[in-house]
Each structure stands twice: as C-alpha cells, then as structure tokens.
Amino acid sequence: MKRLRLLVVGAVALGAIVASARHGPAAPIDEMIAAAKKEGTIEFYASSTFGPEGAQKLAEAFNKKHGLNIKLNYHPSGNMAKAVGQVVSLAAAGAPPEWDLMVVTDAHHATLWLRKRHQPFDYAKLGVDPKLVEHDNGTVIVSHGFVLPAYNTKVLAPKDVPRSWDDFLDPKWKAGKLGVTTAVHHLGRLAAAWGEERTTRYVKALAGQQPVLGQPAELYTRLQLGEILLVVNLGDGFIHRAKMTGAPIVHAAIEPVISAASNAGVLKGARHPNVAHLFAAFLTASEAQEIWERHRGESSAFVPGTTAYRYAQGKKVLHMAQSQAQMVDRLTAAYGKILGFGR
Numbered sequence: 023m024k025r026l027r028l029l030v031v032g033a034v035a036l037g038a039i040v041a042s043a044r045h046g047p048a049a050p051i052d053e054m055i056a057a058a059k060k061e062g063t064i065e066f067y068a069s070s071t072f073g074p075e076g077a078q079k080l081a082e083a084f085n086k087k088h089g090l091n092i093k094l095n096y097h098p099s100g101n102m103a104k105a106v107g108q109v110v111s112l113a114a115a116g117a118p119p120e121w122d123l124m125v126v127t128d129a130h131h132a133t134l135w136l137r138k139r140h141q142p143f144d145y146a147k148l149g150v151d152p153k154l155v156e157h158d159n160g161t162v163i164v165s166h167g168f169v170l171p172a173y174n175t176k177v178l179a180p181k182d183v184p185r186s187w188d189d190f191l192d193p194k195w196k197a198g199k200l201g202v203t204t205a206v207h208h209l210g211r212l213a214a215a216w217g218e219e220r221t222t223r224y225v226k227a228l229a230g231q232q233p234v235l236g237q238p239a240e241l242y243t244r245l246q247l248g249e250i251l252l253v254v255n256l257g258d259g260f261i262h263r264a265k266m267t268g269a270p271i272v273h274a275a276i277e278p279v280i281s282a283a284s285n286a287g288v289l290k291g292a293r294h295p296n297v298a299h300l301f302a303a304f305l306t307a308s309e310a311q312e313i314w315e316r317h318r319g320e321s322s323a324f325v326p327g328t329t330a331y332r333y334a335q336g337k338k339v340l341h342m343a344q345s346q347a348q349m350v351d352r353l354t355a356a357y358g359k360i361l362g363f364g365r
Contacts, residue, residue: 057296076317129207132347161287210353262319
C-alpha cells in the first residue's frame with residue numbers, strides 16, 4: 023500500500039510538471055502580443071515615399087502574423103530633421119511625443135539617441151538579429167537607402183553628368199543649377215571617408231555655388247520640371263518613385279556611395295510602447311521586408327540576397343557606425359548653417 027501511494031504521488035508530481043511546461047509562464051512574444059492587444063493603436067511616423075498603401079499593407083501583415091486588430095495611424099514625413107526637433111522640444115516641455123514609432127535615418131536617430139529620447143528594449147527576446155540593433159537597444163535597422171546626386175536624363179546631356187563629388191564645384195553649376203535637400207546629414211557622412219577638414223571645405227565651396235535649397239520632394243519635382251539640373255543629395259526612395267511612374271530621374275554613378283539606414287525606434291514616453299516594440303521587431307521580418315521594398319524601394323544591405331546587398335557589392339559604401347553618430351550630428355548642424363538652411 024505504501025508503495026502504491028508513492029507511485030500515485032509520483033504520477034501526480036509528473037503530471038504537474040507536464041502541465042506546468044504546457045501552461046507555464048508566457049514567452050516574451052506572447053506577453054508582448056497580449057499587452058499590444060490592450061493598447062490597440064500605433065502612431066507610426068515613416069517616410070512619405072512609403073505611402074498610405076504601403077503602411078496599410080504593413081498593418082495587415084502585422085495583424086495577421088500576431089492575430090491582432092491594431093489600428094495603424096500613418097504619419098508621412100515632411101521634414102525628418104524638423105520632426106526630430108519636435109520630439110526633443112516636446113520632451114523638454116514635459117509633453118509626450120506625438121508618435122510611438124519613428125522610422126527615420128540612422129543620423130536622425132543619432133540625434134534622439136544622444137538626447138536619450140529612445141525607449142530601449144531587448145529586441146533579441148523578439149527574435150531580432152543582434153546585428154540589426156543599434157543605439158544601445160533603442161532602434162532596429164529596417165533598410166538601407168543609397169544617397170547620390172540625381173539628374174533628369176531628358177534634360178542633362180550624358181557628357182555633363184558629374185563623375186565625382188568634386189565635379190559639383192565646377193563654375194558651370196553656379197547660381198540656381200544645383201539643388202541641395204534639407205537632408206544635410208548626408209554630407210556630414212562624407213567626413214567618415216574624407217575627414218572633417220576636407221568635408222567642411224567641400225561644403226563651404228558647395229555653398230558658394232548658390233544652390234537651390236528645399237525639401238527632397240520639392241527638389242525632386244523641380245528636377246522633373248527642368249527648373250534645376252542636379253540634386254546633390256537625393257535618396258533612392260525617389261529613384262524608386264521615378265521608376266514606378268516613368269519619370270526620367272536617375273542617380274549619377276559616383277563614389278563613395280552614401281548609405282543612410284532607415285531605423286525604427288520607439289520614443290520615450292510613447293503612448294503605445296508594446297505595440298511599437300512589437301511592430302519594430304516585425305519590420306525586420308521577411309514579410310515586412312518584402313512590403314518595404316515594394317513600396318519604399320529599399321532593402322537591407324546587411325542581408326545577403328537582397329537588392330541592396332547586391333547593389334553594394336564592389337562599391338565603396340559609407341555606412342554610419344554608432345561611434346560616428348556624435349560627429350555626424352554636430353556636422354549636420356554646422357553644414358545646415360553654412361548652406362543657408364534656417365535663415
């Protein structure tokens with residue numbers, strides 16, 4: 023009888039262990055999904071070139087993957103530098119940010135990181151590859167955009183297409199023939215290859231060309247109309263748009279190629295942090311990457327087999343390291359003043 027009781031107790035204990043394994047503590051992803059379900063919404067800031075349709079496709083894929091019904095409010099970028107400044111200003115005033123998740127360049131996130139405006143998270147718990155995590159667990163890399171001078175093939179003759187960055191300093195491009203976008207951080211990245219002294223001289227000489235200044239979308243339109251002949255720093259999101267619409271806008275074949283990573287980062291004080299962190303992790307998944315490339319024209323240069331990876335092979339590409347963030351942030355402010363932005 024005693025032996026029978028021991029067998030029964032043992033069986034009960036084994037059953038308890040099995041049940042505990044089956045119904046034990048929820049995995050981090052399950053906990054995050056449950057918390058996200060309660061929040062129900064995400065305020066999503068991303069590039070205007072991605073478009074409402076792309077944002078909607080992302081939301082549908084995200085909800086399907088996690089069995090959710092999250093409402094995604096898409097806020098298209100107009101001026102990323104201004105938006106980042108707005109986040110910093112609201113924080114200084116003690117107000118929460120307008121957006122939960124921002125997808126902006128790594129340079130813009132560097133500004134937020136230096137001012138501690140991210141809500142760090144252990145993205146490895148959600149299955150994100152550590153090599154895609156930056157800014158002290160504050161952001162994840164979504165894609166890489168390549169930034170080069172752009173021109174209109176129906177306006178600019180092949181013999182006049184610049185072959186180097188220094189070609190833009192030729193007097194023939196003076197007074198209204200060149201455009202420089204508000205994304206001045208692209209020029210700051212050149213210092214990683216050239217050094218600060220040479221890059222600063224270059225920017226001062228470029229300012230002496232009296233370029234037309236404006237938002238990327240504005241200068242892209244003026245380039246199509248032939249009002250300007252070249253845009254010095256235009257991202258390939260606009261080249262993708264040109265391909266989709268049949269516009270004759272292409273990049274010049276110049277090196278080094280500036281690579282601006284698009285990172286997703288949850289802002290400190292975000293109203294829907296659980297949805298935002300879960301969504302940031304989702305943006306690195308294959309289904310999200312496919313949507314991102316289809317609508318934004320970008321993919322990750324760090325993932326073999328992608329369009330961006332193949333493009334970068336054999337080229338001198340400037341990827342910004344976290345250690346360079348402070349330099350680029352400082353040079354961006356300095357170069358903006360040199361060129362005449364904010365006057």
